[in-house]
Amino acid sequence: MIIFLALSGTLLLIALILILLPLLRSVSTRGLSGREVNLQLARHRLIELESDVASGRLDAADYPSARSELERSLLSDIGDDVVHGPPSRSALPTAVLIGLIFPFAAAGLYLMFGTPEVLMSAYTQAASPKTISQKKLPPVAVLIEQLEKKVAQNPDDVRGLLLLTNAYMSLRRYADAVPLFERWQALDENNADLLARYADALAMANNGDLTGKPTALLERALQINPNQIQALWLAAMAADEQHDLSTALVYLTHLQGLVVDNQEAHKEVTAMIASAQSRAATPGVTPSSTSSTDSALNPSAPPARLSILVELDPAVAQGVSTTDTVFVYARPIGGRKMPIAITRRRAVEFPLRVILDDSLAVMPSQKLSDVEQVEIVARISRTGNATPTPGDIIGVTRSVTVNTVDTVTVTLSDVIP
Incomplete structure (x- = not known):
């Protein structure tokens, strides 16, 4: 609504300027332009008289009377022009009257023939957006x-x-x-x-x-x-x-x-x-x-523990970011490839050293100490998803005996297609 009123006011002001400006200009220009023309003509006629006297076409004795006639004619022309000036000044009251009546007339015509209720409706709706949204959305x-x-x-x-x-x-x-x-x-x-x-x-x-x-x-x-x-x-x-x-x-x-x-x-x-x-x-x-708690229940069972070193093949290192996730897990040989122990790290630096033991078991019913051999898998995931996806970098070891004292090395070298 405010934008509409501002635009309407601007257009009204422009219209008033276009109407009133010619009227206001006429007060000073109508008398002035005639006087200037008559003066120019008189000067030109006086120069001609002086030229005629010098050339002998006009007798010197007749020059004063001719000059006097020219001056009388000039006074008569200027007088007539000034007399026509004052009537043009009546444009000033006219301009004032138009300036007062025109805006009220425009507003009245809009109220009579326009659609002000639409304008007020838009203003009301803009002021209460909650009402609109409530009408649009069902319960x-x-x-x-x-x-x-x-x-x-x-x-x-x-x-x-x-x-x-x-x-x-x-x-x-x-x-x-x-x-x-x-x-x-x-x-x-x-x-x-x-x-x-x-x-x-x-x-x-x-x-x-x-x-x-x-x-x-x-x-x-x-x-x-x-x-x-x-x-x-x-x-x-x-x-x-x-x-x-x-x-x-x-x-x-x-x-x-x-x-x-x-x-x-x-x-x-x-x-x-x-x-x-x-x-x-x-x-x-x-x-x-x-x-170690489980081992205490069975003293003869050695603690299940694997020391793992994860290395990154330089051939695939260029695509690895420090924000990528590294999953390292052990899974049983044969049967389902479900991890039985897993850990998650950031790909901040390589080689990466991790320990897998029963504390990292996925399911309490199947732990690292429950199997004899596993394979170790390391995988870099850009999405952080535990499920392998195309583009992940993976490395898998051969069969590893649980409780081996040797460090198991896994090299990340293959890209999942």
Whole structure:
């Protein structure tokens, strides 16, 4: 509205200037221009008289009378011109009158023939954007109802299930979300993220209890993706609920390495580790001492431990950034290639030295000390994703005996196509 009024006022001012300027100029220019012309003509005529006297065409005795006649004619012309001047000054009151009437007339014509209600409506809408947005967006209940109808009509629509499930979880309608997770799992049974969220919904629908099916779902999720952060977090909580602090510390230690870039999460996990250590049955339990605790239960079993040196082939070093992530893990020979111990570092400098032991086990049910031979894998990930992707740089060792005293060297030299 302010812009409209400013533009209208500017255009009105320009129109007034175009109308009034000629009127104001006429007050001084109409009398002045005639006088100047008559004076110029008189001067020219006087020069001609003097030339005629000099050339003999006019007698010297007649010169005074001719000059007097010229002067009388000049006075008469100037007098007539000045007489016509004053009437032009009447333009000044006219200009004042137009300047006063013109703006009011323009405003009146706009009110009569224009659309001021549109202008006021636009101003009102601009002043209350919340009202507009509220009119455009339907209530949440209507959106939920539309999603429910869509899912009912298309039971296999994964996107519809996802949207409705997210809506239920956001509204804390966990009991309504559980059946959708069951249907969703049937469509995508190997989705670790889905399994972790399913376990969360089940627990929340049961007053936060993670025992039973939620724990089984979390274990399945970690078998698919050992680095699924939500699954690790919930699995640690589930173990803590069962007073299995050693298992909780295994999960938390692994989780701590995955959230190193998230200060808030890393701080919370560190606090959870400290709390678990302080409540452990054996005083002084630390994440790295979990394997020694297992060995204490069986004194004849040597501690499971592998010292690994990770080197980077200069041929592929140019594409590596210090922000890239390095995963180093051990996996059993033959069978499923699921890591049984894993650690995560930054590609800051090479060679990189790491230690793998039972404290870095992915699953409490399968640790490094439970197998005799493993292969060591090192991988540089630009995305930080635990799942190998094209462009990652990888290196794999031959079969390595667990508890070997020798340092195992892994060279990063191959690029995943």
